Amino acid sequence: MCTIKHILVVEDNIENLELVLCLLENKGHKPEVAIDGEQALELINKYCFDLIILDLRLPKVDGFDVLREIKRSINANTPVIVVTASYMKEREKAVLVEECTNFFIKPFMINKFYEAVSKSLSTNLI
Numbered sequence: 134m135c136t137i138k139h140i141l142v143v144e145d146n147i148e149n150l151e152l153v154l155c156l157l158e159n160k161g162h163k164p165e166v167a168i169d170g171e172q173a174l175e176l177i178n179k180y181c182f183d184l185i186i187l188d189l190r191l192p193k194v195d196g197f198d199v200l201r202e203i204k205r206s207i208n209a210n211t212p213v214i215v216v217t218a219s220y221m222k223e224r225e226k227a228v229l230v231e232e233c234t235n236f237f238i239k240p241f242m243i244n245k246f247y248e249a250v251s252k253s254l255s256t257n258l259i
Contacts, residue, residue: 138162138183138254139165139182139183139184140157140162140165140182140183140185141164141165141166141167141173141176141177141180142165142166142167143166143167143172143173143185143196143199144166144186144216145168145169145190145191145192149188149239150166150168153186153216156243156247157250165180169191169192169193169194170191170192170193170195170199171193171194173187173194174194177202177203177206178202178206178207181207181208181211182211183211183212184212184254185208185212185214186213186216187200187203187233188216188217189215189217190217190218196217200213200215200232201232204232213233213234214233214235214236214249214250215233215235215236216236216237216239217236217237217239218238218239234249234252235252235253
């Protein structure tokens with residue numbers, strides 16, 4: 134069993150949220166949850182996380198704005214995995230490549246997700 138890490142999942146779609154939580158909880162983690170960008174900003178400015186999993190299309194505050202704020206917060210060095218269902222323009226992809234650890238377009242392969250989480254946390258989840 135891996136060491137429990139402090140993980141934040143930012144996702145507004147309940148089905149997607151439940152999937153990511155299930156995947157993480159199956160590996161022993163108890164992630165914190167934000168269901169919109171505003172909640173995410175409150176949490177990232179209050180707590181230090183070992184990993185942030187972020188959707189881009191969020192109510193209240195867009196995921197790109199959340200990502201920029203993460204880089205200015207106490208979580209500036211925290212790995213960020215973006216998981217989005219949205220088609221991205223080349224400019225948006227360039228921002229993600231530069232600002233986050235990894236990104237996935239939904240639907241994603243579960244084994245690839247676990248690999249990215251493991252690498253980000255420097256643990257073996259597989």
